[in-house]
Amino acid sequence: MVTLTQLRDAALGGLDRAVAEWTDLAGALDGLVGRATTGVGGPLRASHWDGADADAAERALAARGEQVRVAAQEARCVLTVLDAAADQLRSARHDLLAGLAEAAAAGFTVFEDGRMEPADPTRGVDAAMVSRRHELEQRLAVPVRKATEVDTHCAEALARLYPTAAADWADTAADGACVMALAGLDLATIPKGDPVAAAKWWAGLNPSEQAMYLAGYPAVLGAMDGLPTEVRDRANRVALAETKVALLAELAAARAKRDAAGRTDDAKWRFRVTALKERLAAIEGLEATLRSGDDLYLMGFSAKDDGRAIVAIGNPDKAAHTAVYVPGTGAGLARIGADVSRMRSLWLATQQINDPGEVSTITWVGYDAPDTLTHAMSTSYADDAAPAFVKFLRGIGVSQGIDSNNHVTVIGHSYGSVVLGQAAHQSGGLVAKDIIVAGSPGMHVTRATDLNCHPRHVWVAAAENDIVTGMGSGAHAPAVDDGRRPRRVTPDDSEFGANRFTTDGANGHSEYWSSRHSASLDNQAAIVSGNYEDVRLLWGERP
Structure with a gap:
């Protein structure tokens, strides 16, 4: 006493x-x-x-x-x-x-x-x-x-x-x-939804206060656009580890209930056990990806739906050039390693350029992507993703310092290009200098100028045998009638008004980041690093 x-x-x-x-x-x-x-x-x-x-x-x-x-x-x-x-x-x-x-x-x-x-x-x-x-x-x-x-x-x-x-x-x-x-400490005092307010709030805390919020609210801090990348990485790694432990405990409980259940309820618990094992396997895949390099930052994590993760190669807060990649159908934790590998290939390609400056490539799986091609016919996934993507981009700018946010490139593959198209029409538009789309089924606009970006900074890749550009156009490419016959304009059409660069050797829908056939990869590296004169074009006009 x-x-x-x-x-x-x-x-x-x-x-x-x-x-x-x-x-x-x-x-x-x-x-x-x-x-x-x-x-x-x-x-x-x-x-x-x-x-x-x-x-x-x-x-x-x-x-x-x-x-x-x-x-x-x-x-x-x-x-x-x-x-x-x-x-x-x-x-x-x-x-x-x-x-x-x-x-x-x-x-x-x-x-x-x-x-x-x-x-x-x-x-x-x-x-x-x-x-x-x-x-x-x-x-x-x-x-x-x-x-x-x-x-x-x-x-x-x-x-x-x-x-x-x-x-x-x-x-x-x-x-x-x-x-x-x-x-x-009150969770309600933490600003949400505004990267500028989040950055100001964090900067106003002393080191002990910052440590206290990291102790109590790692998942909240990890999801806050506008906070420094190193802070988000630290918070998200804690949230990832705590989520995994919680799922392991849930799996043990589900197994016990499955083993104790009668025949009537056994199926329910078997399905639950299978679902939990799949989620844990996806989380372990993300952990393996994060262990694969010492320059990786976990900027976002959630086990919701198919799982979400945002992984940066190189710290974007310090980068002169930042590329943000949005994958398409099937994206989620289960395949995060493959998507990050694509951005590793792009990052390595930029390092072959003479004095490229600091480069960061980010894999943004910050949305619930469609699981199947049938689901990919809907725009709803992109509608839901667009506001979150725009806020993330603004958060990058805040973390870099608005005036020093030199060069951001957004890259959309397949359905990811639909996300970019919807994001371009959000309030303020895409906070990016260059837009790259690869294997795009359409962006719900008929002209590059409709993306609120100068058409010389809109870039398109389409392999000759990529069937997605035609197959998905019925859902995502608006119809136009020029007096001849109604048709749909996808970004790889010359009438779209973008720069189409070469993809020599790339095969089908998935080799745009292949180092075996490097034309597409080298062209993207030149764009991301601002070396536009090195981009090899089929048509268009360089900035």
């Missing part, structure tokens, strides 16, 4: 110093993960060491990295508890000192147990004096009682956070919820 004297004489600066030290520790642990990735993981991958021993080494490195990430998140929880204790004890002490001053002014001496007596023993004690003494004693008891409650709750929280070798992401999720309730 906290006494009046203890609260009166409390030196709370020690708690403030502890908060600062735990903040530094959390940052150091985050840095340790990064150094392990670049200093150990990078050379291992570069050595092309393979086999059972190499696989074991990779698993061991990943496991150690996870342990350090857990420790960093737990450190953020500890500093949140200490900071809450400091703030609440400081408030209680302020109230106590005010009450003590008032008691002294009223002519009372206050004892350690909170009792009061007149400072002048010769002074008579009348009914008014007795009433005033009782009032002041009650007032002083409130901050002491509050300090005792704070001390008890914080001690219980710190005991819960006591580190063990078995600590895992299930612990961090539960601990984060616990300390947020203790600290009184």
